[in-house]
Amino acid sequence: MRSILAVATLAAVLALATFPIRADDAGDARAKALKEKLEVCAACHDEDGVSKMDGVPSLAGEPDFFTEYQLLYFRGETRKNEQMMAVARDLTDDDIRDLGAYYASLPGPPALTDPDPDPALTQAGAQLIKDRHCAQCHLDTFVGQGEIGRLAGQREEAIVKALHDYQHGARRGAATSSCRRSPIP
Numbered sequence: 001m002r003s004i005l006a007v008a009t010l011a012a013v014l015a016l017a018t019f020p021i022r023a024d025d026a027g028d029a030r031a032k033a034l035k036e037k038l039e040v041c042a043a044c045h046d047e048d049g050v051s052k053m054d055g056v057p058s059l060a061g062e063p064d065f066f067t068e069y070q071l072l073y074f075r076g077e078t079r080k081n082e083q084m085m086a087v088a089r090d091l092t093d094d095d096i097r098d099l100g101a102y103y104a105s106l107p108g109p110p111a112l113t114d115p116d117p118d119p120a121l122t123q124a125g126a127q128l129i130k131d132r133h134c135a136q137c138h139l140d141t142f143v144g145q146g147e148i149g150r151l152a153g154q155r156e157e158a159i160v161k162a163l164h165d166y167q168h169g170a171r172r173g174a175a176t177s178s179c180r181r182s183p184i185p
């Protein structure tokens, strides 16, 4: 028994000596994995993380934990979306950490420069946001924090869909009962 153990230990030592794992190699492999994943994400969320596609939210400037949590929800299929569940299925925990950090490092979507098509609607929204204290969590600049999503510069239809999903229970994140107190039927 002892000799079998000794042989196994020797084999393990030799294997380590023959294939030393360098920290650099591990780092390179992780950077390469991130690059490959980002190419997939860019197909819908765009290279700069500012979506140009209807129904696809922007990711640029989202707080790190917000992105990480959403990817965990898609991977665990508690947030359901066919496209995102297919993407998240293959993500490792390290991929999710790296993707969260990457999108948080990008500048958020630029403010609109086109003339406001419906200033009365914008005004009504601003009043609701004030009355319902949305900034308490999403911050005065609406950049979000921690697991709380960024709303500033987010695509309008993506915000509307998120509120519908919270209201109808299709999406359940932390504290969403607060976001749900929205007037949208």
Ligand code: HEC
Pocket: 037, 038, 040, 041, 042, 043, 044, 045, 055, 056, 057, 058, 059, 066, 067, 068, 070, 071, 080, 081, 083, 084, 087, 099, 149, 161
């Ligand atoms: C085929 C298109 C497609 C690809 C590829 C894709 N996404 Fe998405 N993603 C979507 C759609 C559509 C949604 C909105 C889902 C919904 O309405 O619930 C979304 C939502 C998200 C969200 C939630 C954002 C929010 O504001 O709620 C995150 C985070 C996200 N995607 C990250 C990624 C990452 C990271 C990748 C690459 C690994 C990726 N996506 C690849 C289409 C895609």
Ligand code: HEC
Pocket: 057, 069, 070, 128, 129, 132, 133, 134, 135, 136, 137, 138, 147, 148, 149, 150, 151, 154, 158, 159, 160, 162, 163, 171, 172, 173, 174, 175, 176, 178, 179, 180, 181, 182
């Ligand atoms: C108590 C804290 C809190 C308050 C108050 C709050 N939110 Fe949120 N909000 C959150 C959290 C946490 C998330 C992320 C939830 C998740 O994981 O899906 C979120 C997510 C959102 C999202 C989805 C973002 C995305 O990209 O997917 C929208 C839209 C939103 N909130 C709007 C609002 C509005 C509008 C109000 C005011 C009526 C509001 N929230 C008030 C905590 C809050």
